Amino acid sequence: MEEESSISKSQRARLTCSECYRRKIKCDKNIPCGTCIKRGLSDLCKREEQVSSGQNALAHPSRNEQRPHGDLVRTLLDRVSQLEAKLDQGKEPTRVKTLGMEIDHISSPFLPANAHRQHSNRNVISTSKDTENTEGDEITVLEFLAWGRKKNADFGDSPEDANGPRKQSVGLDSSSITTDFMSANIRNVQLDMLEALLPASEHIKQLVEYHNKCLLWYHGSYSSKTMNDDLHTFFTEYSGSPRHEDLNLQWLALLFAILCCSITCSSPRTCRSWGFSNAERNSLSLKWYEATVTCLNMARYIEVHSIYSVQAISTLTISAHILGLSNSQSVLLSSAGRIAQSLGLHRLGSETESASSTRDQLRKRESARRVFIQLCIQDWFSIPFSDSYALDPRYWNTVKPLNCNDEDMSPQPQSIPTDASYCNYRYDIAALMPQLLDAVSNCNTLFTKYEKVLEFDEKMRKLVTAYMPTFLSTGAPVASSWPPFVSWARRSLTICAAHKIIMIHRKFLGLSFTNSAFSFTRRTCLAASKTIMKEALSAVDENGPILWIEQAFTVAACIIFSLDAFHRNPNENEYEEHRKYVSDGITYLKRFENSKIATRGVQLLSSLQQALEVGRKRPRDEDTEDPCPAEKRVKFDIKEFIKQVSQNLQVTTPAATPIAEQMESAAEIAWDNIYDLLPPGAGFGGQNLFDDFFAFHP
Structure with a gap:
């Protein structure tokens, strides 16, 4: 009894309010405290009532050492x-x-x-x-x-929930902690580069406002209201400097991601109105992507998890594919998924x-x-x-x-x-x-x-x-x-929905060219491809954003038209119609000089057209009463074609599962061989089409 009495007398009443104590954040010990007032929790701010000795022992095991x-x-x-x-x-x-x-x-x-x-x-x-x-x-x-x-983890109770650009305080996470790979000199050089890449405050505000109004509807990776408030804090409390010791570099990564997407996905007319030339735009779009990744690495994002790293990576998606960085983006997205679960x-x-x-x-x-x-x-x-x-x-x-x-x-x-x-x-x-x-x-x-x-x-x-x-x-x-995004969303959704139908049928598209049991797939994918081309070619809004899916899915549609033409007689009406679609697609893609998707798509489709022209000139057997006989197929060596295109585009051919034993004709393996080269995520949400196939070596 005396021992328990001495312990209880030594215990001091806790002055920290219950909310701050539960969240493990600083409290000024007033009721209501300044932290709770700022967070809008003044009505919940109170001190805990006297706790029992059993609860106290669980909460503070160090005080129970005598047990x-x-x-x-x-x-x-x-x-x-x-x-x-x-x-x-x-x-x-x-x-x-x-x-x-x-x-x-x-x-x-x-x-x-x-x-x-x-x-x-x-x-x-x-x-x-x-x-x-x-x-x-x-x-x-x-x-x-x-x-x-x-x-x-409970994200709603996370201390970083209201930090904004303020550096998160998480115990072992300290700027003083360095590794053999990150010396102080290297860090200073990186901060110098980030400072040089960050534009003037007026440009930052213009680019963020554009992203909020013209791009955020498409991916929704962050809150525009929160970002505007945080941006105000960045300029007022941190003077807009990346070198401020209390700045959260993961938040800065989100800012660079927003800037990168704005300058990459804006129309040439909009970009010029901001004062950026085409050459500067091409340079900054890539540099700002790299700056985002640099900020994440400097903040040790894979160890110190934050919502800002998840938002930054998710935001980058709409620009990464245009820049030809889908390989990097797919890895970042995987890490973002694990961080999101950790949070x-x-x-x-x-x-x-x-x-x-x-x-x-x-x-x-x-x-x-x-x-x-x-x-x-x-x-x-x-x-x-x-x-x-x-x-x-x-x-x-x-x-x-x-x-x-x-x-x-x-x-x-x-x-x-x-x-x-x-x-x-x-x-x-x-x-x-x-x-x-x-x-x-x-x-x-x-x-x-x-x-x-x-x-x-x-x-x-x-x-x-x-x-x-x-x-x-x-x-x-x-x-x-x-x-204003409603009109852009309608066109985007039409293209996306058509492409989604193709994705559902993808596994049977190759067979549909030769097996009548799957003819519905062939008709469906051709109709979906025509819808994609109609929407893409009819776009005339010079002030609207440039979305990567319009270019990527145009390439996908033209590939389907090309493969269909390989399985038709040149005398058929559809043969010329589909070749015309491919020609129009190439013309359309040439408008996007700054897009790696469009540039590489032009090269691929041009090569397919050449192969189709060569195959058409070869002699055919005369007895072709069957509407889809094997002799009618244009002779097309898909393996040799992939090898040549890969060399022309300076890429390494991705490994593909051999299927020659199951599908012996070129007609049957064409689709699978080409589309096995596609990267994961060539859906219409935010991954790329063909970037693995067309990605240049760095």
Whole structure:
């Protein structure tokens, strides 16, 4: 008793408020404290009531040193025994619902559940910490702490949630910590380069404003309102200098990413209005991409995880492919996915009705949801090319972002365009891909696999008709109150949806040229390719943004026209029609002198045209009554063609799985050989088409 009395007398009442103590951030010990007032939590700012000695012992083990070690060990062993007993009882772990798909929903019809979910998921899904931290996690949590990692991180409670450009304070993360690879001199040189690359404040504001209005709708990787506030802090408190010792370099990486995308994706007319020449634009776009990666590396982003690194990498996607840096971008996106999970972005369930959140707090969580679904889109659009995906929707519970604007955060109907609406709808399209992969993987014959392809073809068609938001429908009038991106979004979606149909049928496109059982695929892909060409060639907006998908998918459509022409008689009407499409595509792509996608696409399509012309001049057998006989096929050595094009473009031919034994004719292997060279993610969300095939050696 005397011992316990002495311990209790030695304990001093904690003056730090409960909110600051829970978040492990600085508190001025006033009630309400300055930190809580700034965060809008003054009503929650209070000191904890007197805690029991048992709670105090758990919270402060160092104050319980007088307790015998044997008792502590015995307590832990008892706890382990209890957990093992519960496991032996066969209690199944809690299964969480997913963003847009429950586990059972993977095999069920997608569209009706999705349409209902848009209105009801926020009231159904719960993020109670009691359900997230299931029984048995305590041991894993302790083990992760020994690794220096935190299990089940809560992004909403993260101290960096309101840091902005301020450097995050995380204990071991200190600028004084250097390695053999990063000396102080090298760091100074890098800071000098970053300082030289950063434009004047007026240019920065112009480029950020352009990105917020003309590009952010397409990827939604950050909050425009938050970015504007942070930019004001950067100029007022840090004088706009990258060398400030308290500047968060991961936030600076996001700023460089925004600048890079603005100057890369803006039209030549817009770029000239800012005062940038074409030569300076070409140089700065690449340098700003590299500056983004430099900032991330200097901030040790792979060790010190931050939402800003995830946002920076996700933002870079729309410029990386135009710059020909898809290989680098795919690696960065993979790391961003792991960082996002480490931060708990995959566990951002619905907002509970009892939660007291300020508008700023809601904006932070919504921006985190937006960047996470963008990572999902990137990952799932790569499925047709990698036959795998990293972000499995069965194992996280982040809900789809609200359809709202950053300024007021007020939910709007699905028919009203907002900062989040286009990406939300594109997410619904991307969500078909993991379902299709899982369905096809469970089939064992071409017939049953093709049945699944036709099933998802129908789902895709319904999704872009019955479930399309009104503002994206080309038949609906454009309201004067709608933002200017609506017209760009309509064209982009039309091209994307057409390309998505091609992606669903991709595995059977090669066979469709020779096997009548798959003729529906051939007709469907040709119709989709014509839609892509029609939309791309009709674009006349000289002030609108340049989106990489319009160029990449034009190349994809022209490849399909070329392959179809290889399997037609030159006397057929379609033969000349499709050759004309390819010629028009080449003319269209030549307009984009600054795009590596367009430049390399011109070279590839020109080579295909030459091969088609040579094959047409070769003599054919006369008895060709069959509309699709083998003798009618243009003789085309696909392997030799790939070898020659690779040499001309100074690239190494990617490894492809030999399929000659299964498909002996050039007609059957043409599609697979060409498209096996495509990089992961050549979907219409933010990965590139053909960059592995066309990427020049550095």
